[in-house]
Amino acid sequence: MSSPESAGARERPWHELVHHALKSSRVKLVTHVPDRVLAPLIASLSADDFFTVVSPAREEEAVGICTGAWMGGTLGAVLMQTSGMGTLANALASLVVPYQIPLLMIVSERGTLGEYNLGQVMVCRTMRPILDSLGIEHHTLARADEVGFVFERAIQQAVSTQSPVAFILSPLLTGGKVFRH
Amino acid sequence: MPTHDPAVTRGAALVMNRFDLTRRLVSKLHREEAVVAGIGNTNFDLWAAGRRPQNFYMLGSMGLACPIALGVAIAQPGRRVFGVEGDGSILMQLGCLGTIAAAAPKNLAIVIMDNGVYQITGGQETLTARSTDLVAMARGAGIAKAAWAADEADFERRIERALAEDGPWLIGARIDAGPPAAQTERDPAQIRERFMRGLGVRG
């Protein structure tokens, strides 16, 4: 278990910290619909034999796959962009929450802190209200030194309480996507 | 099954009955195979065909029966897994056919119950009533072992092959307008818990 002050956390890139936390939490299945910011994380998870990586066409599919895998004994995570979360209200409300699935959602936050696309800004505004309206716990990660602790503790809690959880990766953590003139 | 499987076209396939086919499917399952059935009538008939702890009944999340079945198949490669889905439902999540083809789980078979309508919402036509051939779409998505069941005997033969040989498989079945044989009890947490026990994940 990492502590907030784990040595070296500040020097390691965020995606290495997330990779490590998923592995130490025995999250063996990773599903994703890509996002520019998530690219290095997707690449490193895909290169690690520990993980089974599936890349479906839609985020809803990823939710279904992780739900089935969980019931079959394998914990899985969905990696997506904010806009992907915007497509998930029905799957979360009619599958994940009522069936008590510890679904792990890792969301690269677009639409804030320098966003240049109004559509991304608007969908970002729906994200936390959707999660809050369903009572789904979410953590916004802004600091590298908190990644290990938040991921490991929240994953443990999700499994123990059979509840989904969302990790929102702020541009403060990842650098985000910047518009270059 | 070779790619040259002399399968019939959708037009030539016999129109069968969902509850009858579901019973035929279940009667072939002797090794605790998992069955995931989609929203509405497919899960109602699975429920009516017998209370197996290895059955999962999806009560919402239209279109996700096949992705859920894929997840189970990935987690438990030693167990055969069936996804049973309606035409209207699979039309909502067609990308999953490509996902299944790419993931290529040897232990997964999909059964599409195609009645050409959204039966449970009042019988409005789906796209398969007009022009869409879901077996052709599955093949186009990369599921080579996809075929229409010509009749009941052919359906059973294809189920037996899916139980014995490497998949992924997709079996299209044209079905009539027969009503579902019962209604599933709607307790999601209990359905999930029973299923996990049925899969040996929970003691």
Ligand SMILES: Cc1ncc(C[n+]2csc(CCOP(=O)(O)OP(=O)(O)O)c2C)c(N)n1
């Ligand atoms: C996202 C979503 N849209 C619409 C519905 C309403 N709905 C529930 S079941 C259903 C029809 C399912 O059709 P099909 O899969 O062909 O099964 P059938 O009713 O013919 O057995 C519809 C449209 C829903 N539950 N979810």
